Amino acid sequence: MNLIRKPFGYEPIVTRDDLKKSSKKKVEKASDWKSVLARIWKLVDEQRFLLIIVLLLVVISSALALLGPYMIGIIIDDYITKSRFAGLSTIIGILVIVYVFLSVAMYLQNYWMIGISQQTIYRLRTGLFNHLQKLPVSFFDKRQHGELMSRMTNDIENVSQTLNSSFIQVFSSILTLVGTTVVMLLLSPLLTAITLVIVPFMYVAMRWITRRTSKLFKEQQQAVGELNGMIEETISGQRIVKAFSQESRMLEEFSKKSERLKRAGFWALIYSGFIPKVMNFLNNVSFTLVAAAGGVLAYYGQVTIGEIVIFTEYARQFTRPLNDLANQFNTVLSAIAGAERVFGIMDERVEIDEAMDNKDYKLKGNVTFEDVTFRYNQEEESPTIQHVSFHVDAGKTAALVGATGAGKTTIMQLLARFYEVNEGRILIDNIPMANLPRHTLRSQTAFVLQDPFLFEMTVKENIRYGKLNATDEEVLSAAKEANAHDFIMKLPNGYDTILTADGGEISQGQKQLLSIARALVADPALLLLDEATSSIDTVTELKIQEALERLMAGRTSFVIAHRLNTVRKADLVFVMKNGELIESGSQEDLLKQKGKYFEMMTNTKI
Numbered sequence: 001m002n003l004i005r006k007p008f009g010y011e012p013i014v015t016r017d018d019l020k021k022s023s024k025k026k027v028e029k030a031s032d033w034k035s036v037l038a039r040i041w042k043l044v045d046e047q048r049f050l051l052i053i054v055l056l057l058v059v060i061s062s063a064l065a066l067l068g069p070y071m072i073g074i075i076i077d078d079y080i081t082k083s084r085f086a087g088l089s090t091i092i093g094i095l096v097i098v099y100v101f102l103s104v105a106m107y108l109q110n111y112w113m114i115g116i117s118q119q120t121i122y123r124l125r126t127g128l129f130n131h132l133q134k135l136p137v138s139f140f141d142k143r144q145h146g147e148l149m150s151r152m153t154n155d156i157e158n159v160s161q162t163l164n165s166s167f168i169q170v171f172s173s174i175l176t177l178v179g180t181t182v183v184m185l186l187l188s189p190l191l192t193a194i195t196l197v198i199v200p201f202m203y204v205a206m207r208w209i210t211r212r213t214s215k216l217f218k219e220q221q222q223a224v225g226e227l228n229g230m231i232e233e234t235i236s237g238q239r240i241v242k243a244f245s246q247e248s249r250m251l252e253e254f255s256k257k258s259e260r261l262k263r264a265g266f267w268a269l270i271y272s273g274f275i276p277k278v279m280n281f282l283n284n285v286s287f288t289l290v291a292a293a294g295g296v297l298a299y300y301g302q303v304t305i306g307e308i309v310i311f312t313e314y315a316r317q318f319t320r321p322l323n324d325l326a327n328q329f330n331t332v333l334s335a336i337a338g339a340e341r342v343f344g345i346m347d348e349r350v351e352i353d354e355a356m357d358n359k360d361y362k363l364k365g366n367v368t369f370e371d372v373t374f375r376y377n378q379e380e381e382s383p384t385i386q387h388v389s390f391h392v393d394a395g396k397t398a399a400l401v402g403a404t405g406a407g408k409t410t411i412m413q414l415l416a417r418f419y420e421v422n423e424g425r426i427l428i429d430n431i432p433m434a435n436l437p438r439h440t441l442r443s444q445t446a447f448v449l450q451d452p453f454l455f456e457m458t459v460k461e462n463i464r465y466g467k468l469n470a471t472d473e474e475v476l477s478a479a480k481e482a483n484a485h486d487f488i489m490k491l492p493n494g495y496d497t498i499l500t501a502d503g504g505e506i507s508q509g510q511k512q513l514l515s516i517a518r519a520l521v522a523d524p525a526l527l528l529l530d531e532a533t534s535s536i537d538t539v540t541e542l543k544i545q546e547a548l549e550r551l552m553a554g555r556t557s558f559v560i561a562h563r564l565n566t567v568r569k570a571d572l573v574f575v576m577k578n579g580e581l582i583e584s585g586s587q588e589d590l591l592k593q594k595g596k597y598f599e600m601m602t603n604t605k606i
């Protein structure tokens with residue numbers, strides 16, 4: 001059979017075929033590890049001096065770890081076997097001091113290294129988050145949220161783990177291996193060769209085990225990921241699960257995934273549990289070989305008893321760094337690859353405002369599109385927005401109508417400068433948008449979307465999101481104006497009620513009232529509204545309409561209109577089709593034209 005073994009009824013999940021396949025796969029490596037390390041070094045920043053001290057401490061502790069057994073050899077040869085006791089207490093005292101220093105040096109190197117690594121990771125994490133805030137919307141369009149989350153969490157955690165422990169371990173293991181080999185060679189090349197005899201066996205055994213465990217741990221991680229994904233999905237979508245009576249199917253699927261995790265966990269622990277046992281066994285073999293060969297060599301006067309003791313101690317010290325290095329190798333490589341991915345995001349171009357002259361400019365709200373053409377993907381042949389020109393005077397309302405996919409939302413996104421136009425230009429108060437800093441534009445623009453996003457914070461803080469320094473009175477009066485005050489007062493803690501991230505405990509209509517209050521607090525010059533298509537009860541609908549009218553009064557507003565009433569009240573109506581502005585004018589003018597708008601109206605489709 002092609003399976004490895006089957007104890008406790010668990011089907012092994014690593015077959016020989018799997019191993020053949022996995023051995024062909026390379027360890028994840030950074031393409032330019034030198035520049036990654038140089039950038040991490042830069043992040044270490046003012047703690048570089050401390051890092052150098054840590055490295056010096058590692059050198060000192062590795063030397064002290066070599067010195068201890070060497071001194072024990074001297075004590076045996078020069079004092080114990082010769083029955084010479086004068087000076088013995090002094091050398092034992094020195095030995096105690098060596099071990100005390102060794103412990104202190106190891107404690108300090110660990111303490112400082114954790115400090116350095118946490119500070120470095122703090123800089124990396126906040127640097128990445130800060131960079132993400134400045135990246136254009138187009139960057140997020142191209143990437144999955146899960147992937148970005150993974151950069152922010154897994155990759156950074158990997159780098160953190162490596163800096164915390166692997167860095168010191170790798171450095172000290174190399175020093176210990178080199179130091180031990182050099183001292184052993186100086187004492188007796190023959191005994192050194194006997195000590196090193198076990199190394200190839202150790203390599204083969206470790207390779208045999210790690211090939212299996214790495215595959216199993218990956219499988220385990222994957223199973224945990226899938227299980228978490230499923231838990232998240234079933235919790236957030238539990239209404240749908242219940243509505244379609246899918247509970248038992250979900251449980252069945254969950255059990256399958258859970259079973260896979262159980263099997264992977266079982267085998268991963270079984271194989272990884274072999275490691276210390278095998279190492280211990282080989283250590284004992286080496287110990288026995290050195291003792292036996294040492295005994296023979298001592299009989300012929302080739303080595304002293306003290307030297308045999310030194311060798312047996314060194315043989316014991318030898319396997320640990322070898323084991324550590326083998327364990328750390330992949331961790332370090334994958335952490336460098338993770339750091340490279342993080343730096344890759346940090347190298348993405350951010351939104352830069354070249355023109356800072358108009359920083360404090362107060363918008364009036366005149367909007368002009370001059371022959372604007374825009375493509376989301378530059379490779380696309382037909383642009384999403386094609387040669388669109390219009391003008392809206394400050395304080396007026398423009399309704400955008402057209403079939404789904406016509407480009408209405410895109411016009412709004414261009415108005416907020418989420419994307420740059422490819423041809424033509426947009427002017428605000430006759431200032432080309434490129435000359436208006438994004439912050440100036442966006443801080444005076446408000447969005448009211450169909451499905452408003454609420455943050456996991458209090459109602460008050462959610463309203464204040466539009467203007468962080470708004471007073472409680474301003475928040476209250478905005479909520480009243482937005483017709484939101486009454487329902488807020490009925491919430492368990494009124495304005496201090498904490499909403500969940502998706503605002504699950506309040507209705508869709510109430511969410512919209514909150515987002516209108518948020519826009520009112522911000523007091524913007526430019527309003528971008530996406531009218532809700534979902535049916536909301538008539539009372540709330542009226543409240544929303546009333547609140548919106550108050551919000552729109554005196555501000556330039558662009559509304560993606562789904563209601564006839566909204567279109568009627570608009571000063572201008574823009575009819576979009578396939579990215580083109582095919583008709584524009586007041587509702588009466590358009591009806592008189594008897595064109596596309598008239599056709600839409602007579603078919604009662606907006």
Ligand SMILES: Nc1ncnc2c1ncn2[C@@H]1O[C@H](COP(=O)(O)OP(=O)(O)OP(=O)(O)O)[C@@H](O)[C@H]1O
Pocket residue numbers: 141376377384402403404405406407408409410411
């Ligand atoms: N981020 C994006 N990347 C690439 N293409 C996009 C993106 N957003 C929208 N599009 C495409 O641009 C076109 C116009 O979309 P837009 O959302 O502006 O239409 P819309 O008129 O607002 O439609 P709806 O009424 O359904 O919201 C569509 O074909 C859409 O697939």
